[in-house]
Amino acid sequence: MTAAAPVPTLRGTGQPAVHLKDLNMVFRGAQGDTVALQDANLDIGQGEFISLIGPSGCGKTTLLRLMADLITPTGGELLIGGRSPAQARQERAYGYVFQAPALLEWRTVLNNVLLPLDVMAGSQQKMSKAARQARAHEMLRLVGLEGFAGRYPWQLSGGMQQRVSIARALAFDPGLLLMDEPFGALDEITREHLNGELLRLWQETGKTVVFVTHGISEAVFLSTRVVVMTSRPGKIEGVVDIDLPYPRNVETRESPRFFELATRVRELLRRGHGFDADG
Numbered sequence: 001m002t003a004a005a006p007v008p009t010l011r012g013t014g015q016p017a018v019h020l021k022d023l024n025m026v027f028r029g030a031q032g033d034t035v036a037l038q039d040a041n042l043d044i045g046q047g048e049f050i051s052l053i054g055p056s057g058c059g060k061t062t063l064l065r066l067m068a069d070l071i072t073p074t075g076g077e078l079l080i081g082g083r084s085p086a087q088a089r090q091e092r093a094y095g096y097v098f099q100a101p102a103l104l105e106w107r108t109v110l111n112n113v114l115l116p117l118d119v120m121a122g123s124q125q126k127m128s129k130a131a132r133q134a135r136a137h138e139m140l141r142l143v144g145l146e147g148f149a150g151r152y153p154w155q156l157s158g159g160m161q162q163r164v165s166i167a168r169a170l171a172f173d174p175g176l177l178l179m180d181e182p183f184g185a186l187d188e189i190t191r192e193h194l195n196g197e198l199l200r201l202w203q204e205t206g207k208t209v210v211f212v213t214h215g216i217s218e219a220v221f222l223s224t225r226v227v228v229m230t231s232r233p234g235k236i237e238g239v240v241d242i243d244l245p246y247p248r249n250v251e252t253r254e255s256p257r258f259f260e261l262a263t264r265v266r267e268l269l270r271r272g273h274g275f276d277a278d279g
């Protein structure tokens, strides 16, 4: 990979891509309340790649769902590019990639990527059929699947299916990509390959990415900053700046600096777990 190194923070000007101030999310239930997120503070610059890492139940998906306006915070402030999450959703300011690819088996790869654009075609924001097709092909090119437009999801590997769902999330050319453990179900080699592809795509497009993962290596390799979270209650324990140079590749993963940064993330995770001594 020889793409030019991006400026890792605040590529754009103006508002942060995401702004959290004392953000809280409490789920009320018959068995009692769950504090999924407590007093979270974070600003994500335009064009950053942020990973959220932490133990199961620490609120990673909750934070992503709040950003996507799928749930409403119980307290604090959350802005997406200076707008409310509801407004950002209306303007299709973000794309969301789920843990499972969630593709429609009876539609071809191209038609899966076209789906959100076809849905929009019925609204006021009209886009001609030719323009929609061109956009979908362009997104498939971005994820390296231009030769697979006519295939069906069941004819593709898990990694390829996940790439199709990334292409679909990019269909509206959103500035922000929210990704919830997109490679969690894949084997290590495929995941490392897709990490490289995602980094290339990020460099090529300049999007802001918020990426949920359980993988320390994955988080360090991909990110400009890693946000370490802890559970009960869900909180941001610390943020690690990742100053690894670009392009990042196989050697990056073997460098002493990579090891140091991974150790720093691991230490924060252990602190959050209360495993300070010898874990």
Ligand SMILES: Nc1ncnc2c1ncn2[C@@H]1O[C@H](COP(=O)(O)OP(=O)(O)OP(=O)(O)O)[C@@H](O)[C@H]1O
Pocket (backbone or CB within 6 Å): 027, 028, 029, 034, 035, 036, 054, 055, 056, 057, 058, 059, 060, 061, 062, 063, 234
């Ligand atoms: N809709 C909901 N109703 C009630 N509780 C919820 C709801 N969604 C999440 N929770 C609770 O909020 C907490 C945070 O959940 P969340 O899914 O955000 O964690 P996570 O860090 O993404 O976990 P994982 O790594 O296992 O996906 C958990 O205790 C969970 O049980």
